[in-house]
Amino acid sequence: MSLLLHILKFKILTFFKFQDELNFKSLLKQLSASVVYLLFAIGIFFFTRNIITYLMEDVKIGMFLLHRFVFVVLFIFFMTVNIGNIVVSYSTFFKTREVGFLLTLPISFAKIFLIKFLDNFFYSSSTLLLIVSAALAGYTSYFGLPWYFIPFAVVFLILPFMFIAGTLGAITLLVIMRFAATFGIKKVLVTIASVYGTAVILFYNFSSPVQLVTKVFEYFPNINNYFGFLESPIIKLLPNYWVADALYWFSSGRFIAAGWYIYLLIVVSILFFLFSLYLAKKWFYKSWLVFLNLSGELSVKKKSNGKVICTFENKSSLKPRREALVKRELLLFIREPSQWTHFIIMLFLIIIFILSISNIDVMILNAYNIYMKTLIYLIIYLFNVFLIASMSLRFIFPLVSLEGETIWKIRSAPLNYKKLMLTRLFIYFSVIFVIGQLLNFISNYQFSIMLTLISQLNTAFVTITLVSLNFGMGAAYANYKEKNPIRVASSQGASLTFLFTIIYLVFLVVLLFAPLTNYFFAMDKRSFTSLAQLLYTSVVLGMISFIVSYLSISKGVRHFNKDI
Amino acid sequence: MLKLTTLTKKFGNFTAVNNINLEINAGDFFGFLGQNGAGKTTTIKMITGLYAPTNGTVHIGGFEIQKNHIEAKRLIGYIPDQPFLYEKLTGKEFLYFCGGLYKIEKRKLKNKIDETIDQLKIDQWVDKRTEEYSLGMKQRIAIASALLHDPKLLVVDEPMVGLDPQSAFIVKNILKRKASEGVAIFMSTHSLNVAEEVCSRIGIIKDGLMIFEDKKEVVEEIIGIDHQNLESLFLQMTK
Numbered sequence: 001m002s003l004l005l006h007i008l009k010f011k012i013l014t015f016f017k018f019q020d021e022l023n024f025k026s027l028l029k030q031l032s033a034s035v036v037y038l039l040f041a042i043g044i045f046f047f048t049r050n051i052i053t054y055l056m057e058d059v060k061i062g063m064f065l066l067h068r069f070v071f072v073v074l075f076i077f078f079m080t081v082n083i084g085n086i087v088v089s090y091s092t093f094f095k096t097r098e099v100g101f102l103l104t105l106p107i108s109f110a111k112i113f114l115i116k117f118l119d120n121f122f123y124s125s126s127t128l129l130l131i132v133s134a135a136l137a138g139y140t141s142y143f144g145l146p147w148y149f150i151p152f153a154v155v156f157l158i159l160p161f162m163f164i165a166g167t168l169g170a171i172t173l174l175v176i177m178r179f180a181a182t183f184g185i186k187k188v189l190v191t192i193a194s195v196y197g198t199a200v201i202l203f204y205n206f207s208s209p210v211q212l213v214t215k216v217f218e219y220f221p222n223i224n225n226y227f228g229f230l231e232s233p234i235i236k237l238l239p240n241y242w243v244a245d246a247l248y249w250f251s252s253g254r255f256i257a258a259g260w261y262i263y264l265l266i267v268v269s270i271l272f273f274l275f276s277l278y279l280a281k282k283w284f285y286k287s288w289l290v291f292l293n294l295s296g297e298l299s300v301k302k303k304s305n306g307k308v309i310c311t312f313e314n315k316s317s318l319k320p321r322r323e324a325l326v327k328r329e330l331l332l333f334i335r336e337p338s339q340w341t342h343f344i345i346m347l348f349l350i351i352i353f354i355l356s357i358s359n360i361d362v363m364i365l366n367a368y369n370i371y372m373k374t375l376i377y378l379i380i381y382l383f384n385v386f387l388i389a390s391m392s393l394r395f396i397f398p399l400v401s402l403e404g405e406t407i408w409k410i411r412s413a414p415l416n417y418k419k420l421m422l423t424r425l426f427i428y429f430s431v432i433f434v435i436g437q438l439l440n441f442i443s444n445y446q447f448s449i450m451l452t453l454i455s456q457l458n459t460a461f462v463t464i465t466l467v468s469l470n471f472g473m474g475a476a477y478a479n480y481k482e483k484n485p486i487r488v489a490s491s492q493g494a495s496l497t498f499l500f501t502i503i504y505l506v507f508l509v510v511l512l513f514a515p516l517t518n519y520f521f522a523m524d525k526r527s528f529t530s531l532a533q534l535l536y537t538s539v540v541l542g543m544i545s546f547i548v549s550y551l552s553i554s555k556g557v558r559h560f561n562k563d564i
Numbered sequence: 565m566l567k568l569t570t571l572t573k574k575f576g577n578f579t580a581v582n583n584i585n586l587e588i589n590a591g592d593f594f595g596f597l598g599q600n601g602a603g604k605t606t607t608i609k610m611i612t613g614l615y616a617p618t619n620g621t622v623h624i625g626g627f628e629i630q631k632n633h634i635e636a637k638r639l640i641g642y643i644p645d646q647p648f649l650y651e652k653l654t655g656k657e658f659l660y661f662c663g664g665l666y667k668i669e670k671r672k673l674k675n676k677i678d679e680t681i682d683q684l685k686i687d688q689w690v691d692k693r694t695e696e697y698s699l700g701m702k703q704r705i706a707i708a709s710a711l712l713h714d715p716k717l718l719v720v721d722e723p724m725v726g727l728d729p730q731s732a733f734i735v736k737n738i739l740k741r742k743a744s745e746g747v748a749i750f751m752s753t754h755s756l757n758v759a760e761e762v763c764s765r766i767g768i769i770k771d772g773l774m775i776f777e778d779k780k781e782v783v784e785e786i787i788g789i790d791h792q793n794l795e796s797l798f799l800q801m802t803k
Contacts, residue, residue: 098650103614
């Protein structure tokens with residue numbers, strides 16, 4: 001135990017040391033970052049309070065359905081923390097040099113796992129925790145709960161909830177690595193992906209939100225009552241159900257009923273934690289060896305079979321410099337497991353998203369009022385934008401940093417560095433642009449052709465904005481020493497970019513809400529649907545996109561000339 | 565102190581280390597030579613527990629590293645070729661951190677750190693953050709951290725990389741003194757002149773196989789017959 005505390009003490013000491021030398025510029029940078037975080041938290045606070053006010057007082061969904069909405073949001077949150085922890089843990093547990101260093105010292109494997117798990121959990125979940133805390137403050141304010149409910153709920157509801165998601169992520173990773181040794185990494189990854197896909201589909205089947213809304217509204221106007229009896233008992237086993245239900249009982253003033261869920265959350269999080277430690281004791285070192293063997297085997301296979309997808313030796317129709325650049329980009333991407341595995345996970349999420357929106361037109365037509373129709377459309381559109389934002393953050397933000405320590409070669413070569421970086425940006429932008437357009441088309445084609453076209457245009461503007469923002473911020477916060485793209489994409493600069501992205505999403509909601517509501521109003525009354533308002537919105541979005549992109553790219557380009 | 569028995573490491577079909585048998589006793593200074601990719605670092609990683617052998621065992625002070633890794637690692641001081649240091653910590657903080665990992669009592673640790681700083685002559689920059697260090701400075705901090713707990717076995721991978729002549733001289737002397745105090749040293753190096761100067765035993769590895777292993781006197785005899793120095797002997801053996 002003392003050894004563990006000793007290591008944690010030094011980890012905390014490292015964490016609290018300033019990133020740069022203590023001078024006016026670095027202080028100003030830290031202060032600005034804190035102000036942005038604070039403003040963002042305030043924004044989330046008001047956004048949550050207004051959304052709850054809107055749902056309760058305009059849409060009139062009632063207490064029970066409101067908390068079922070929270071239940072679905074918490075499921076997405078759980079999956080984000082869980083999958084995020086699997087991906088980041090792979091780098092933290094196996095790829096960092098610190099683990100190699102700790103393994104040469106007299107420290108047990110379970111302790112190394114614990115240190116890296118905590119490191120990973122707090123590193124990758126801190127921004128999410130800030131978002132949830134601010135949202136919880138908005139919730140507390142709407143229901144008139146005392147201020148101390150916020151820290152109470154964070155400590156006893158949210159942290160255990162996130163901890164369950166995080167430990168489950170770490171456990172899943174250990175299982176993947178352990179079984180990869182026996183069955184091969186591809187088979188294990190396909191199995192795990194199928195399990196996750198099935199879990200998502202089962203979740204929506206068992207929770208069936210549309211059916212629940214219909215059933216609850218049969219009891220109108222008593223929609224604030226508790227309708228737990230209408231739900232499948234299976235979903236009552238989920239941690240997001242416990243948190244949502246606890247919040248329902250707290251806001252209804254029934255604290256004892258909420259206490260049971262707190263007890264469940266804490267006990268289950270402790271059990272998961274102990275199980276992860278047990279597995280780590282048994283499998284952490286074996287997993288580390290599997291990781292090493294996988295890397296070793298891969299390099300040998302490449303040498304022996306000689307079949308490489310793209311080689312520099314092959315003839316190319318591209319100009320020499322462009323060929324060197326494109327081939328390097330492709331080779332580095334396919335040879336870095338954290339790049340292609342993360343890309344495949346995102347594609348997998350996109351497929352689930354596409355499957356789940358296959359009946360969007362039916363959902364919207366069945367919605368019992370116009371605001372609900374707008375809300376459903378906007379949620380789906382925002383999810384689409386969120387996927388574009390995630391891809392930009394994950395693959396565009398680290399672009400400049402990933403030049404890595406080989407940047408000396410590029411910077412000392414007789415070429416236009418700015419042009420080179422913009423070419424790299426264009427390669428990744430093209431991929432994200434195509435995915436964004438495809439996603440948008442799939443979620444819109446059931447509506448009128450004009451709405452689809454306007455939406456395609458808006459998505460194009462949004463993609464340009466988000467890609468440029470991530471590129472500029474990635475260049476401003478470039479860290480050439482960090483080889484791990486996942487660590488770059490979860491650094492302080494990346495968190496700040498994520499916050500700007502969320503602000504942009506809120507702005508999108510504000511901008512699109514009124515024109516979309518009017519559009520659905522007209523559609524509902526079967527009258528002539530005016531698209532002029534939606535077109536004006538696109539013009540505004542295009543102008544904003546141009547300004548943000550110009551500022552971001554020029555900020556990024558300015559940083560290319562910085563000393564390295 | 566160190567016993568390697570039929571030590572083998574395979575990566576898929578590729579055998580990186582092939583059936584190595586070796587015993588190093590207290591006070592031995594073993595120089596481990598080989599070309600790039602011969603299997604030196606893989607052997608070292610198996611000795612320090614970073615890799616598990618495909619076959620064979622590593623015993624340190626009687627403890628098998630795969631079975632009793634904590635007991636075995638307590639006896640080792642490992643100096644890697646590219647040392648890992650926490651960049652935001654100063655050199656001295658890093659030394660306190662490492663001392664704590666071996667549960668050295670605080671007052672004893674302070675004295676030991678002061679003594680090591682003095683020996684390695686790093687007092688001028690030991691209070692700066694390690695992110696500001698050159699490779700040679702990092703290497704000296706890694707050496708200092710490996711000496712704090714008075715290890716019985718020092719495993720050293722390329723100790724002279726990045727060191728200026730003065731630093732190299734200091735490090736050589738410290739390693740020689742440790743060997744004379746009874747510490748077993750396993751040193752992998754490309755610096756043949758250093759190996760010739762400080763080692764009491766020499767081993768040469770080629771394509772994973774230990775092709776030569778004997779005392780320095782025997783090496784000197786062989787050199788005396790038809791070679792100018794260790795370099796020409798090494799080049800001929802690894803041809």
